[in-house]
Amino acid sequence: MKTSRRRVVLALGSTVLVPLMGADAFAQTPSRADRAFEALGRRWLDRSMRLSPVSATGAGDHRFDREIDDVSAAGRAAGLRFAHDTLRQLEAIDKSQLSRANQVDYAILGNSLRAGIWQTETWQTWAWNPLGYQGLAGGALYSLMAREFAPLSQRLESAIYRLERMPRLLAQTREALVPARVPVPHAATYAAQNPGLKSIVTGMIEPHKGELSASKQRRLERAIEAFNTAVDEHQAWITETLVPAAQADFRAGAETFDTQLGYTLLSNLSRAEIRNRAEAAVISVRQEMYQVSKQALAGRPGAPATPDNPTAEQQQAVIRAALDIAAAERPARDHLVEDATAATEEARRFVIEKDLITLPEGPVRVILMPEFQRGVAVAYCDSPGPLERHLETFYAISPIPDDWSEEQSTSFLREYNSRAILDIGVHEAMPGHYVQIFHSNRYPSTLRAVLGSGSFIEGWAVYAEEMMCEEGFRANDPLYRLSQLKVQLRTITNAIIDQAIHVDGMTQEEMMTFLTQTAFQEEREAAGKWRRAQLSVTQLSTYFVGFQEHLETRTAARERQGAAFNLKAYHDGVLAFGSPPGRFARQLLLDEPIQ
Numbered sequence: 001m002k003t004s005r006r007r008v009v010l011a012l013g014s015t016v017l018v019p020l021m022g023a024d025a026f027a028q029t030p031s032r033a034d035r036a037f038e039a040l041g042r043r044w045l046d047r048s049m050r051l052s053p054v055s056a057t058g059a060g061d062h063r064f065d066r067e068i069d070d071v072s073a074a075g076r077a078a079g080l081r082f083a084h085d086t087l088r089q090l091e092a093i094d095k096s097q098l099s100r101a102n103q104v105d106y107a108i109l110g111n112s113l114r115a116g117i118w119q120t121e122t123w124q125t126w127a128w129n130p131l132g133y134q135g136l137a138g139g140a141l142y143s144l145m146a147r148e149f150a151p152l153s154q155r156l157e158s159a160i161y162r163l164e165r166m167p168r169l170l171a172q173t174r175e176a177l178v179p180a181r182v183p184v185p186h187a188a189t190y191a192a193q194n195p196g197l198k199s200i201v202t203g204m205i206e207p208h209k210g211e212l213s214a215s216k217q218r219r220l221e222r223a224i225e226a227f228n229t230a231v232d233e234h235q236a237w238i239t240e241t242l243v244p245a246a247q248a249d250f251r252a253g254a255e256t257f258d259t260q261l262g263y264t265l266l267s268n269l270s271r272a273e274i275r276n277r278a279e280a281a282v283i284s285v286r287q288e289m290y291q292v293s294k295q296a297l298a299g300r301p302g303a304p305a306t307p308d309n310p311t312a313e314q315q316q317a318v319i320r321a322a323l324d325i326a327a328a329e330r331p332a333r334d335h336l337v338e339d340a341t342a343a344t345e346e347a348r349r350f351v352i353e354k355d356l357i358t359l360p361e362g363p364v365r366v367i368l369m370p371e372f373q374r375g376v377a378v379a380y381c382d383s384p385g386p387l388e389r390h391l392e393t394f395y396a397i398s399p400i401p402d403d404w405s406e407e408q409s410t411s412f413l414r415e416y417n418s419r420a421i422l423d424i425g426v427h428e429a430m431p432g433h434y435v436q437i438f439h440s441n442r443y444p445s446t447l448r449a450v451l452g453s454g455s456f457i458e459g460w461a462v463y464a465e466e467m468m469c470e471e472g473f474r475a476n477d478p479l480y481r482l483s484q485l486k487v488q489l490r491t492i493t494n495a496i497i498d499q500a501i502h503v504d505g506m507t508q509e510e511m512m513t514f515l516t517q518t519a520f521q522e523e524r525e526a527a528g529k530w531r532r533a534q535l536s537v538t539q540l541s542t543y544f545v546g547f548q549e550h551l552e553t554r555t556a557a558r559e560r561q562g563a564a565f566n567l568k569a570y571h572d573g574v575l576a577f578g579s580p581p582g583r584f585a586r587q588l589l590l591d592e593p594i595q
Contacts, residue, residue, distance in 0.1 A: 033097035037106065040089050041447065051079050054136055057143040059450055060387025062150065066161035068140050071126070071133065071172045080120050087113040103594040104577075104584045105447050107266070112451055115263035123256060128181040128248060130190040130238075131535065133173040137166065138197055142370060145204040147384060147391045153211045160216065163201070163223035167230035174237055179245035185534040187246035191238045197231050200370065250534045252502040257537060264538040265455050265545055266581040271499050278495045278544055282518065285492065289485045290315050293322035295478040300325075316517070323486065323520055326479040327414035331421060336397050339418065341366045343425035344395065350473050357431050357571040360438040362392070364429045369396040383437040386449030393437070395428045408524055415522040419474075419483040426468050427487075431571075432461035439575035448578025454539060456579050459546015462491050463554075466547075471567075486520055491543035493519045494529075498540035501533050549582030550574075556590060 030038075049056035053064035069075070087110065095106045119125050125132060140162045144155045179187075201224055209217050252260065258271055269277075290310060297303040297318065304317045331339040344364060351359060384391035400409050416424070426432055436457060441449055465484055474480035493515060500506040506514075508530050515526040533540060553574060558565045577588045587594050 030099070031097045033094050034099055034102055036093050037090075037098060037102050040086070040093070041105075041109075044086055045446070047082055051075075051082065054140045054143065058139060058385050060149070060385035065144060065155075065158040068162050068165040068169055069136055071136070071169065071176055073176070075172075076120065076126060076176075080117065083113050083117050083120075087117070100588065100594055101445070101577075104580050104588065105445060107584070107594075108447065108451055108453075108580060111263060111266050115260075118259065118263070123260070124181075126176050127178045128183070128186070130173070130177055130182060130186055130242070131193075133169075133177075134190055134193050137169060137173075138193075138200060138370070140166070140169070141197075141200045141205070145200070146382075146394070147388075149388050149391060152208055156205065156208060156212055156220070157216065159205055160220050160223050163205075163220075163227045166227050170230050170234040174234070177242065179242045181248045182242060182246040183248045183250035183534065184246050185250055185531060187238070187243045189531070189535060191235075191243055194231065194235050194238055196370070198228060201227065251505065252537045254503045257499060257502045261538045261541065264542065266453065267455065267545055267549070267583065269545060271503070274495055274541060274545060275499060277548065278492050281492045281544070282489065282496070285485055285489050286315065286319070286518075289319050289482060289489070292478050292482045292485065293318045296322040296325065296482060319482075319520060322479065322482055326419050326483050327417050327522075329419070330413040330417040333400050333409055333413065336399065336416075336421070337366050337368060339421050340395065340397055340425055343418075343422040344429045346422065347426045347430035347468070347473070350468065351431050351435075354471050355568055356467070356471060357435060357568055357575075358439070359431070359435060360393075364393045364395050364434040366395045366397065369398040383434070383441075386441055386446050393434050395425075395434065411522045411524040415525040417483070419477075419480045420487060422474070422480065423465055423484045423487050426465050426473075427461040431468075432464040433457065435464075436460045436575055436579070439572070440579045443576065443578035445578055448580055452579030453546075453581040455542040455546035455549065456582050456585060457546070458542045459548070459550045459582060460575070462488065462543050462547040463550040466551075489519050490521065490525075491547060494540040495544035497529070497533055498538060502537055546582055549586070553582065553586040553589065556586065560590060 049059070049061045049064060052069050053067035054069050056062070056064050070078075090106065090110055090113065093106070095103055098106055141159055144159050144162070149155075205220075206224065209220050212220060261271060290306075294306040297306060304321050305314065306318050307314060310318065344366065348359070351357060382394040382396055384393065400412055404412070428434065437452075440452060443449065465487065469475075469481055469484055497506060497511055497514065501511060511530055511533070512523075512526050515521040515529060516523065521529070554570060557570055557574075574585055574589050577585050580588070584594065586592065
């Protein structure tokens with residue numbers, strides 16, 4: 001699972017923010033500081049979108065659909081100057097005079113600016129992380145064709161312009177990357193993903209060229225030919241130059257990890273505090289898994305002994321035996337989309353029956369993950385940009401690779417068995433990411449819609465899984481609860497391996513043992529997590545930290561409201577502020593001081 005793909009990212013590495021005012025920004029007459037903040041936000045919105053046309057398309061600003069980002073040194077310098085200038089103007093505003101809503105947005109904006117500047121000047125992700133360029137190149141075309149925000153002919157014309165500009169983008173990418181600074185896993189993933197750019201053209205553009213006039217069709221064909229040549233040339237460079245030269249250590253180290261952790265979470269929790277909480281949670285979740293496994297195994301012939309006070313070996317054997325039963329019920333290799341669609345509908349019906357939260361009117365559409373995005377996560381929710389909220393949301397699932405053996409495929413499907421697919425449908429769609437982003441988009445501040453906190457978003461999706469079980473989803477099926485707890489255990493161990501790998505030097509063998517034994521993951525899942533942990537820094541911590549924040553906020557709200565507490569009202573309330581970091585959502589909901 002992966003965070004909803006909604007952030008808009010500048011080529012230089014910083015996130016584009018769109019700080020428009022929220023409905024609750026001015027309960028009274030706006031102060032001079034509020035007016036200054038709004039003016040700054042509007043200037044920034046326009047300039048940010050001009051600097052990153054691909055991001056603008058994803059956000060729903062279509063003024064620049066025919067342009068493509070400048071990732072040259074000059075383009076990067078322009079973005080960096082803009083970030084520094086904006087930060088200086090922001091710091092000149094007296095934040096104590098801002099409304100509560102704007103105090104939150106001020107903090108979010110400042111955090112993102114500082115993060116982008118640090119990532120560009122100090123961490124220099126532009127020099128060593130090719131996957132950012134891959135997302136940019138693929139997104140330039142995919143964001144035009146995936147959703148019907150304009151007539152097809154208009155979107156095809158924009159695609160022509162971007163196809164014509166793609167050779168320049170790929171050339172600039174080669175100039176920016178320093179092969180010796182690229183880690184091996186990043187280079188290998190890039191080599192596998194780059195050819196997928198062609199699949200966007202063959203699958204989403206070429207079949208519709210009949211929508212264009214004869215002259216524009218000829219221009220499209222010339223653009224595609226030049227694009228294909230450029231992708232092939234780039235692939236040759238990746239294979240012959242980048243991959244052989246890539247030798248950098250993918251591990252971030254303590255200083256870099258801690259800095260990025262602060263920017264990612266905007267939380268008061270330190271790395272050590274996260275580790276201590278996560279290790280305690282591993283113990284408590286495994287204990288609950290044992291109790292649920294006892295229920296699932298009751299009366300089954302050949303089941304292992306289930307004593308009230310098991311040894312570590314007995315606990316392991318009982319949980320494993322019950323998980324093996326769940327793993328035996330799994331989808332067919334080529335039926336993942338159909339099973340995920342049915343699972344999402346089952347979850348939707350339960351949410352409606354229990355009246356747990358206000359739902360969007362339209363359905364989420366389950367799709368196969370685009371080829372250019374594969375190789376990192378198993379699934380993600382792809383919501384429309386905050387400026388065009390009426391369009392479709394996609395729940396993307398990665399297919400099993402064609403070159404996997406039957407043994408590898410079985411390992412994958414044991415992990416993503418029928419019950420696990422149902423739980424992931426809760427996480428990605430109902431009432432997880434899809435529903436949460438729907439609520440987030442209703443908040444008028446485009447800043448929070450674009451700059452959603454990863455820990456708030458992922459934390460909500462994990463919370464949704466737990467809450468559904470609390471409310472009785474599949475209550476008569478202990479194997480479902482066991483499967484859900486196993487997925488929850490995955491989010492906890494994510495936070496542990498995130499820092500253990502990047503700071504403590506955990507090896508692949510150590511991580512595989514930890515995940516397959518302590519967290520009961522199948523070999524394919526654990527192997528995939530090794531790749532993902534290498535490619536990301538601190539994102540794996542967002543699930544557990546956000547989950548903890550959501551649980552703590554609900555507990556505080558329940559204690560404050562007592563008998564008047566209503567779960568649906570709480571859910572609608574905590575999601576009514578967009579997607580700010582968890583501590584700000586709590587402060588806004590409970591009327592606590594903004595800190």
